[in-house]
Amino acid sequence: MIEIKNLTKVFRDKIAVDDLSLVIRPGVVTGFLGPNGAGKTTTMKMILGLTKPTRGEVRIDGQSYKDLKNPLTRIGALIDGDAVNPAYTAKQHLELIATASGISLERVEEILKKTGLEKARDKAIGEFSLGMKQRLGIAAALIGDPQTVILDEPFNGLDVNGIQWLRNLTRELAERGKAVLVSSRLMSEIQAIAERIIVLARGKLIADMTIEEMANKSLSTYVKVRSENNRQLKSLLEREGALVQSAGKEGLHVHKFDMEKIGVMAKENNIAIYELTRVQPTLEELFVELTEGKADYVSRVES
Amino acid sequence: MINLINAEFKKIFFLKSSRIYLLILIVLSLILGLIFSLTTNVTQGRAITELSPMDVLSANMLGVDLANIMLIVFTAISIAKEFSTKLINISLVITPDRKKFFFARLITYFLLSLVISIILVILSYLASQLILTANNIPVLSLKDNKVRQFISGVMIMPAFYTIITVAAVLLFNSGAGAITFSLAIMALPALIKMFSSSIQRVLLPVFPQSAIHSLAGVVKKGSAEAMGITAGVFVLLAWIIICSILANLKFQNQDI
Numbered sequence: 349m350i351e352i353k354n355l356t357k358v359f360r361d362k363i364a365v366d367d368l369s370l371v372i373r374p375g376v377v378t379g380f381l382g383p384n385g386a387g388k389t390t391t392m393k394m395i396l397g398l399t400k401p402t403r404g405e406v407r408i409d410g411q412s413y414k415d416l417k418n419p420l421t422r423i424g425a426l427i428d429g430d431a432v433n434p435a436y437t438a439k440q441h442l443e444l445i446a447t448a449s450g451i452s453l454e455r456v457e458e459i460l461k462k463t464g465l466e467k468a469r470d471k472a473i474g475e476f477s478l479g480m481k482q483r484l485g486i487a488a489a490l491i492g493d494p495q496t497v498i499l500d501e502p503f504n505g506l507d508v509n510g511i512q513w514l515r516n517l518t519r520e521l522a523e524r525g526k527a528v529l530v531s532s533r534l535m536s537e538i539q540a541i542a543e544r545i546i547v548l549a550r551g552k553l554i555a556d557m558t559i560e561e562m563a564n565k566s567l568s569t570y571v572k573v574r575s576e577n578n579r580q581l582k583s584l585l586e587r588e589g590a591l592v593q594s595a596g597k598e599g600l601h602v603h604k605f606d607m608e609k610i611g612v613m614a615k616e617n618n619i620a621i622y623e624l625t626r627v628q629p630t631l632e633e634l635f636v637e638l639t640e641g642k643a644d645y646v647s648r649v650e651s
Numbered sequence: 652m653i654n655l656i657n658a659e660f661k662k663i664f665f666l667k668s669s670r671i672y673l674l675i676l677i678v679l680s681l682i683l684g685l686i687f688s689l690t691t692n693v694t695q696g697r698a699i700t701e702l703s704p705m706d707v708l709s710a711n712m713l714g715v716d717l718a719n720i721m722l723i724v725f726t727a728i729s730i731a732k733e734f735s736t737k738l739i740n741i742s743l744v745i746t747p748d749r750k751k752f753f754f755a756r757l758i759t760y761f762l763l764s765l766v767i768s769i770i771l772v773i774l775s776y777l778a779s780q781l782i783l784t785a786n787n788i789p790v791l792s793l794k795d796n797k798v799r800q801f802i803s804g805v806m807i808m809p810a811f812y813t814i815i816t817v818a819a820v821l822l823f824n825s826g827a828g829a830i831t832f833s834l835a836i837m838a839l840p841a842l843i844k845m846f847s848s849s850i851q852r853v854l855l856p857v858f859p860q861s862a863i864h865s866l867a868g869v870v871k872k873g874s875a876e877a878m879g880i881t882a883g884v885f886v887l888l889a890w891i892i893i894c895s896i897l898a899n900l901k902f903q904n905q906d907i
Contacts, residue, residue: 436666448746
């Protein structure tokens, strides 16, 4: 388990991470989201001891990363798929990592096979596509069979087959009890694999909850109701504290109110219900709602 | 630590370019030594037969100077490349103890340069013996203290400058900076020799060249470079310790 307490990183002119506290739990895939410059990579680098926190600390099972005896068996990370010497072959790259960490060379062959790089093992990394480099980075992260896996933008450059493989891989890792932290700009992919979402914006923690919890708190989540008497139903619901919007032919949009309760209320008042649908925003919509006005870099369409 | 050193050696020898470079380094250095010893007519204005056996040996050993410069360049570029390719991210994730990582690297390059130095010194010594025999000059004996001291002093030089270069790459965060630093330390004594002897007496003993010359026994008595073996060892160790401490301090606090 990774515990982050009051983690802060201040660069010369910018607070990259601002008093961040969270826990990354085992057995779960956690999506790590945030606009560009939100502090995701800096946080990951601080977990791995690559960047020194200005304040706060990161504990891995109670220890700092620097004090871990065999760090690759505790945390495996892909921070940058390009962090390789292009002159080495895939096998040499992994062999260097295995040798330095005292991992057997059989594991290198095993992981090459697992990541689909078996046929490219003796090819120079310089000849690799971005997707193959990502696979190699993931192979390096998994070589020590770590308890926690941190993947920064792992979907970059992967083809359809690669994306499916990575989805299954992250799920399988979580099922085996490992903590998996994945950052990605591809919201649909995070939605497909993550149970829990952490959202950062301008270095601050904006949300740390399941997608379900996030949707429940969202104003974009509503129940669409069509009934034989929308007007009467609206006033009944408003009396109970629901936020109701009339949506013309679509009927009513009821926010922050339980769907079952609406059904029961309609039944008790003899109002026939034609449609009762829960409309939930996509993760992308939730993300936009959460980070609105909190992104450092926003592009604007010129009129 | 052994695993790390082993991995560092693999980092070097997995690369074909490194293997070729080191082979060329040995061959070129040997050739340069031979050229110097066979062209004394031109370079020293004396025929080889007029030279003492020690002069022939020291001309041959000049190739080690070239090896030294080539090793400085090799060390600086190899280490700096790990930063430019960002492979350092992975290296430090594997070994978060940066002090351990630094010393593993220092030991690796020290051993590499020492082995190359030993090979070169042995080959240069054998070449000198061949040249001496071919010119009917009495050959040198390793039983001779002077010969042994000279050979040891020459052997130390590449290993010392390689260690300084390893530290300098981290200190300056640049391969070019490290090469400049190491070469400047080598070249500055030549500049200092242009000043008055009082200035020379103050400055020259501070530089590693004086210590290496003293250890090799090639310093004339009364020269500004002259110092005992103990003082020579102390000067070299002081350079290594100070550069390592500074490099380590910088590296420990560096965000990667």
